[in-house]
Amino acid sequence: MRYHDISLDELEELEQEIHFQAENTQGDLDYSKIELYDAMHNHLKLLAAEDADYAHYYTYIQQKLINYLLCYCGQAASNDANKRYAAEQAMKKVLQYDPVNPLAAYRLGGLFHQQHMHAEALCQLQQALDNQSRYPENAYQLNADQVKRALQHMSSSSLHIGSRAFAASSVSSTALDSADFSEMFTELCRCTDELRNSAYRILSADEHVQCGHAQVVAAIEKDPKDTIILFFNTDGPELIYNGIREKLPAAHAFLLKHLLLHSCAEKPMKPLDAKAYFLDTHVMTGVTGPTFTKAVEGMMQALREIEIPSAICRADAGNQPAYYFNGTSAYMVIGRVDEELNFG
Known part of the structure; x- marks a missing residue:
């Protein structure tokens, strides 16, 4: 990290220098700026542990980092692989700051589902729903439609995992060729259509x-x-x-x-x-x-x-x-x- 050896006072001076740059008002994600605030966050985490007077400042910086990443990296559905990768890294960084953030886990689960990483998607989406019930504030909670879509993504991922297991199974096809599996594929198509038609x-x-x-x-x-x-x-x-x-x-x-x-x-x-x-x-x-x-x-x-x-x-x-x-x-x-x- 380029700001690793810079003091908090120097970081604050740098922050003031870039505060009125165009990027600040346009909102494009700039990882150099994220690195600066991340370095401030690291300093303040140590200071807050030693002096309660820094606690509010530390919490504020952490929240702004989370908001910034969530606001300006919502490009999970982009056709640009680089933007999808940036979105994934942003959500992982949010979860470093705030491990129980429901929205970050939800978005990460959606990204994994999009990339056919269905086991990983299931894990993140379940975490998002678990965090939803225990998160201390309304901020970053999923709205009702996002909860519904999380469940749909989970159903779709489970069915994809099942269909892969069926396709790779060494059991004879006649033993597995039953109405139950036909219904599974029908349900997978239905889930896919629901997700597509309510996006x-x-x-x-x-x-x-x-x-x-x-x-x-x-x-x-x-x-x-x-x-x-x-x-x-x-x-x-x-x-x-x-x-x-x-x-x-x-x-x-x-x-x-x-x-x-x-x-x-x-x-x-x-x-x-x-x-x-x-x-x-x-x-x-x-x-x-x-x-x-x-x-x-x-x-x-x-x-x-x-x-x-x-x-x-x-x-x-x-x-x-x-x-x-x-x-x-x-x-x-x-x-x-x-x-x-x-x-x-």
Whole structure:
């Protein structure tokens, strides 16, 4: 690790130097930055063991590392093998920091299932469900649909293991050729179809629909007029409007998702609402106002570049910046159920 011999004070100075770089507001995963925070985490772990005054700082750094990895490496379904590998390493790192994190184990199990590592998938998915019941907070717990999909992944993995054992069995085919095994293969096909057809969720002001990739493609190709489409694609978020498609930095996409789904004039989005999506080690109650404002303005610029009418407004919230979606445009937020996040 490049920061192994650097003191905590020096690490904090380095953190301040990179804090306002574009990567901080765009949200791309940068392992050099992860290494810096990992080194801070190691220092603080030792200090917290000796001095209780460091305990809160240590816990805060650990949580930010976990949030960062979960937010910006949700690319388990990517067609890019390098991105899938990065996602796997990120989830393993989360489990180093937090061995009972349900969401990390769930995502890792899904990755193993995708790669036909079914025994490993079963182990991780079972761990995710076990951790779900004993995790001390609501943060990082699976939502109801993710629990259902974990069970479906487990059923599918078990059936795959059974089918492999059947194919490799030295017992005579006549002894094994029974209705029971025919039913097993039928059930495997059913599980596969269920997982495929419930992988995505489409959220709009009027409805919530769980569907498969084909239905997502059809919804986008239909190209509903004057509709903001925020698509968390497997290769990164996209902003789509009247047929124009543009890549969107991850942090901007998360901000826009929150604004579309959870804000209004009476409940604007404030820096505290965005704290999970930024790394600022010295602010315990949210990101700094300038960082938050810069990110929101960058996101609004992306909307203007593809000629989306002004739909995000600044709110009067005293001495802190706040923004809200004014509801003047139709919207669809599309993403994979497996990659939905809960930070409590």
